[in-house]
Amino acid sequence: MCQSVAFQLVVRLLLRCLLACACWTGLPAVAAAPDSSISASQPKGSLVIIGGALRGDNAAVWERMVQLAGGKGARIAVFASASASPDKTGQALVERFRHYGAQAFFVPVAPRLAGTDYQAAAEDPALAAAVRAAGGAFFSGGDQARITRALRRPDGSNTRILDALWELYRGGGMIGGTSAGAAIMSSTMFGHPKPVLATLKLGLGEGGEIAPGLGFIGDEVFIDQHLLVRGRFARMLPAMLKKGYQLGLGIDENTAMVVAPNREVEVIGYRGALLVDLSKAVAQDGPLELSNVRLSYLDNGDRFHLRTHAFTPAPDKRDNRIDPARPYYREPLFSADILGHSTVVELMSRLIDSDQPEAIGLSLDSPHAVQPELGFEFRLSRSPDSVGYQSALTEQYSVYKLRLDIRPIVVQHPLYQYWRLDAVAGGGRVGAAR
Structure with a gap:
């Protein structure tokens, strides 16, 4: 004590x-410069x-x-x-x-x-x-x-x-x-x-x-x-x-x-x-089921105004807006693990620069988890106000206002079966599931 x-x-x-x-020494001034958009309170x-x-x-x-x-x-x-x-x-x-x-x-x-x-x-x-x-x-x-x-x-x-x-x-x-x-x-x-x-x-x-x-x-x-x-x-x-x-x-x-x-x-x-906008979203009761979420990815140097919702891309992106008529990606967009490391941003970046109408990601759980049969489908799609930019320096994307819809799905367990390939004279055949 x-x-x-x-x-x-x-x-x-x-x-x-x-x-x-x-x-005694005096501190450096920290007050912000006057701004007419800042209220007194x-x-x-x-x-x-x-x-x-x-x-x-x-x-x-x-x-x-x-x-x-x-x-x-x-x-x-x-x-x-x-x-x-x-x-x-x-x-x-x-x-x-x-x-x-x-x-x-x-x-x-x-x-x-x-x-x-x-x-x-x-x-x-x-x-x-x-x-x-x-x-x-x-x-x-x-x-x-x-x-x-x-x-x-x-x-x-x-x-x-x-x-x-x-x-x-x-x-x-x-x-x-x-x-x-x-x-x-x-x-x-x-x-x-x-x-x-x-x-x-x-x-x-x-x-x-x-x-x-x-x-x-x-x-x-x-x-x-x-x-x-x-x-x-x-x-x-x-x-x-x-x-x-x-x-x-x-x-x-x-x-x-x-x-x-x-x-x-x-x-x-x-x-x-990630910027999540639920202002126009519609939710259902029960496990998460949500439609019309607006999802944006703000990269290094990007700006977003919380009051006006104005989006300003970083200087190295401003002159490199994605042209929907000239998409780079042309294959279907899918992920079996939407919750993986940076997976959602990877899908968003590809979708905004793609000829595909949507990108789909799944989230599935362990057979030993709570409600193992319940999974979720995340569907990303472009809306009329979706826009993307790509950095001319790093090739990284900024993506603004994609639509996200989420729905629960039933997962069949086991998710896979093991198959045996038996070699036979003159070739091979696929054996029965086990």
Whole structure:
């Protein structure tokens, strides 16, 4: 106990020194430039939402966070609240931000941080003042439920630290997060849901599977992460339907969505993001059955405006719009595993540059899974407002507003039979199934 108290006293003393230094030296200006499209009540800061697995050498993302926090020398508060080893994770993140020119500092508000009382730390006035005075804040990956547990009181109200984060963001600061740190950006987040296919079959429950997030992006957009690598785009749909979202953004690993104060989203990094639009979708009861979803893939450098829904391709794509009269792909488009690594984007890219009317993907489960006979068909097709672009440099596609229809299907088990090929005199014959 004495060691814990001593540790907290040292932390408080250091934070008071940091805050005093920040106030004496003056922080880089972080307020956004005036914009007539920004209302007085809207936050003036920016969000950097990363899909997880952010590499230390992804300079585009790290440098953008430092820039939005005020540039070289900007103070960035690092939260490792979600981590199982917050001391190690926090120190690694502090060092990485310092590598890119920021004056980062660790915020000791984490349920798994040994020797501290995270609830007391979340109410510490000096710690809250240091966060409020920073140019930005960053949340690590891990378990997003630990973040909300650390920053909200048992009755659901904001701790002093969470209030300080909101003041930082409303005043023009940057808030970034990766993986779990991305999940908390929307007002609803995944907690500990079932696997994707089980979620499509059985739906989602409150509390454990979906839970309240911190809502920095607002109440109208749902966020998910690790999207393409883990085939998670499909699980967004039942979550959005359950909570009434019409718009969802799912970001892939080592990639970020930068949300500007004017509500324009820019994708930067290794891959891209999926935009899910349910504004005209029609859902049926029971296992997921959904028609007229609009699905878009935003690649590196693409922009999408959350308010106007305007889509702007990256500069290397703007003069290379796909011509439907000159398709590149001419074979049928099919996948037996639509939830595979980046499979949905591969089908979307081929369809937008194809003579085929549709692309079909299936999702089937193990014979030992819940309801093994139940699978799903995902049917992608072009609509009148579908459009695609291809980069002249990387040959990567951006695809806007394909139609997606999903229906449950019955799967016959076993899916295959073994056949024996017997050699006989003068040739061979196919033996009976076994």
